[in-house]
Amino acid sequence: MKMQSLRSKIAIGLSVVLSAGLVATGLPSAHADTSGLQPTSAQLSAWKGKEITYYFYNDSQAELDITKAQIADFQKLTGATVKLDVIPFTSLDTQLQARIAAGNAPDVARLNNPGLYQSVSLNLETYLGRKYVEEFLKGSTFQVTDPKTKKLIGVPYDLSMNGPIINVDQFKKAGVAIPTSWNWTQLIAAAKKVQAANGTEYAFAMDKSGHRFSTVLSQFNSYMVDKNQRNVLPQSKTRAIKALKLITDLYKADSAPKDLWIGSGTKYASPVAVFVGQQVPVFFSGNFNLATLDSTAKFNFQVVPNPKELNGGGWPGGKFLTAFNTSKTPDLSAYFLHYLADKAQMEQMDKGAFWLPTRNDLVGSGMKYPKRAADMDVYLADTASTPAAAYGIQSVPTLTGLIYNYLRDLMTDVMGGKITAAQAIDKQIAWIDEKLATLKK
Amino acid sequence: MAIFLTFIIWPALRGIYISFFDSTDGRTFTFVGTANYKAIIGDPTAIEVAKATATYVVFYVLIATTLAMFFAIVVNEQKFAKGFFRAVLFLPVMLSPVVVGLIWNDVLDRKVGPLNALLEAVGGGSPGWLIEPKLGMIAVIFVGVWVHLGFYSIILLAGLQGIDRSLLEAASMDGATRGQIIRLIILPLLKPTTLVIIILATIHGFQSFDFIYTLTGGGPFGATTLIVQYIYDHAFQVPIQYGLGSAAGVILFMVIFAFTALNFLLGRKRDAI
Known part of the structure; x- marks a missing residue:
């Protein structure tokens, strides 16, 4: 009831x-x-x-x-x-x-x-x-x-809806409580603790996707394009750099599967096999992977709420x-x-x-989902708490995918030490400006 | 002839024609003259791609030809299980390039790949084959050679078997060492076949794409993005630039044509001498 x-x-x-x-x-x-x-x-x-x-x-x-x-x-x-x-x-x-x-x-x-x-x-x-x-x-x-x-x-x-999925068995073995709410500092600390206790290769993995990373940006209250087709990234530049550094540092430090991200060139790559292989306890993906995990994972897993910084919720x-x-x-x-x-x-x-x-x-x-109803409730709750600003980028549907992909490739360069997080955000700002200008021509 | 005209000549001519146009959807074309060629020449990425392609082709051709010659000679002189070893050598040729890329992607994984497990066991560390640009290039050259080695070896083997054995026996009876027989009899007689291998390897090298795309995706940091991937990325990846992709294709054609012609000319010149 x-x-x-x-x-x-x-x-x-x-x-x-x-x-x-x-x-x-x-x-x-x-x-x-x-x-x-x-x-x-x-x-x-x-x-x-x-x-x-x-x-x-x-x-x-x-x-x-x-x-x-x-x-x-x-x-x-x-x-x-x-x-x-x-x-x-x-x-x-x-x-x-x-x-x-x-x-x-x-x-x-x-x-x-x-x-x-x-x-x-x-x-x-x-x-x-x-x-x-x-x-x-x-x-x-x-x-x-x-x-x-x-x-x-x-x-x-x-x-x-994007969000984290955890290996419940590994969390239990590490004595780390299943989170009902957390922020990024707590997520990373928990992931590293579970990694250490289980001897997994990595602590955290995220789909190689600018779309997935936009979730983190949103949680730091940083957005790229608003509903009026304006570049709003400069307004939250500091927070964007912080968010980008947070994720890329995990890859640089080998706490996340750097080979999968950097080694796949400019292609999309998903660490779903890394998660299924129990090489990582926290997998940042979305509801679209749930059916595959449900049919292939040989361990207990669970969808947990998105971390909350300035904002909660996920990314649509x-x-x-x-x-x-x-x-x-x-x-x-x-x-x-x-x-x-x-x-x-x-x-x-x-x-x-x-x-x-x-x-x-x-x-x-x-x-009413016949299976994994609790997991789907987490996604529904995260959808409901996703800020309206997160939908702004959809005002430029011809550019949405390109913006995500450019950001993804800049993240690759940051992970490889080619550029800093600040330089990446500057490049992203300039690139969005250029693309929005072509849109208005 | 009709098939050749329809599926080879017409698309090639059409490709050259499109290289002078700009099209983002393949349905509407705007004439831009030589702008696409100028854009490629002025594109720093294209310069990097040209360097990577040249590096790949040079090492690929050298290593593939040398190893193919070595294996052809070894297999030719083998006394037992000839069929088995030839099959093993030829096996990678029969694999789908996409599968080859995926297999080696797993094998070369820095943390859980079997190669690094082996290297670690003997104190060789854990090289980042797929995340270090130089190692990435070494990896794709190695896999490229691995894929085609059997094919080249079989062609050279056929050439070896065409050599009159009495020549080798006579040299042996005259006291020639094994090294002298190979250097002074086998290699000169195999020159026409070797030239074919060099031309084929050069073409394969320039055209390498499918297994590289699944192995490294052109990474790390563009280090293994060769010219065909550059064409693919511009012609088929969003934002689509069919004209630019076609112009890059025309450049690739001219480069391959020039190298092939050069190989033929050098081969003929040596024959004339």
Whole structure:
């Protein structure tokens, strides 16, 4: 009973924060519902035998299995065929850009950087109605709203939340209490104590990602771009340097897997295998890794709250579904997208793959995860306490990924002693200025 | 011929054409003249990439050719389990370059890799193969040689087996030492095959990308970013610059063409002498 009440509070808090934090979207607040949307008999006869391609990447096997099952049901429902193209995350944008350039765009794609595809995305309002957008949390649609037309050109599919995951067995062996709240000093001290007690290779590991590090920046109340597309990093430069130094010092001192970060060049790299191999007790990642850990970890692990400095909470991300305007059957593509993001399918995916819902109805009713509910509650609570300013960077969807990647590569240089943390932040400020200027041209 | 024209000549010509345009999406092109070439020449990263590529190619060709010759001679004179040793030598050639990169990434891991475990056991410390720029270059040269060694050795082995054995036996009967036989008979007779190996190794060296991308990703700190990765990064990684990538591709083509032509010319000149 208590748990249900907590979930409801978290859900309501989440809605409020997302809505308040993203008033810039300017979307209407009245609720609509297309959940009963069914294909007409004319559409069904037109779609019979047609094929669409779904460009898809997955973080876990569960996501792939559920997607395949949902596609099978969709095919039964519509008589159309969905060809599933499974792409590795590391080449998601590379392959898609090449396919679009070659005139071979898929019909629908699951993306994490939808801003790159604004010019070729299908206006969903044509097929799903103007009010379809209202089915989703306001803030979550920021990156899939065309900045010029304000039309919906994709749907948020998973909210995503960053945060630490710990090896409970190693914490217990070290006699370190499972944290219910902590700051970065306490996190690092605990991680090092657990490392010493268990003889693990590292104390701490973070996904090699500027997005993940932005969580730390936010906790130090430092942000790069605000909702008005302004570079706000200079205003929190000192705090940003402190945050950057905090993390890069861990890598420099070999308390974190330096080889994985520096040794992977300019590519994304995840230390999930390092965590699964029990080489590190604290893994800073996000909910998208939970399904993989749940199925592969041979030890007890747990999601713990994000450290709180000036701010608590995490850093928002998200996965999106986009249909392309080159689709030969745009109505079928739009309907497929609608089908995947409807209440029943999203609930199935969220529960099976530990995703965070983006639909108002699911958030409003409070998701009841059959497994790892306590872990998901931590993510939901962190989502609710994430500052509104953390969503500011989503005001520049075409640059978001680039800003994260540039920051990631500067962190690599700091870890290698090529530049200082202060120089890295100065470079990041100058680079953001340059990119924002090109955006305004 | 139609296939050659469609899949080789047309894309190559198209690549040269695109190198004079700017395109960020592959659908719209703006003519920029030689701006892409100027941008590459003025790009400090491109200079670093050129240096890294030159270092890689020189050492790769030298080491691969020398070792391939050594193994070809050893395998040719082997008396037992010939098939087994040839298969072992050739095995890496059959592996996917992506898998090769991943395997060696694990092997070379500084903290948990088996190579460093071995080195530590004999007091050799724990070199940061994947985090030190010089060691990173050594690692990719080594893996590059490891991948292609079997291929080059088999070609040289075929050349060795084409040498008339009576020549070797006559030299031996005349009192020539083993070293003299190799230096004065085998190596000169193998020159045409060796030239092919040098040309192939040069081309492979310049084109190396896939296993390096999975092994080091071009790191540490860009030390193993060679020209093909530079092309890939500009042509396919966001922000996309198809024109710049194509211009870099044209430069790579010209460099390989020049080296191949030079090798042929030097080979012919020596033959004429």
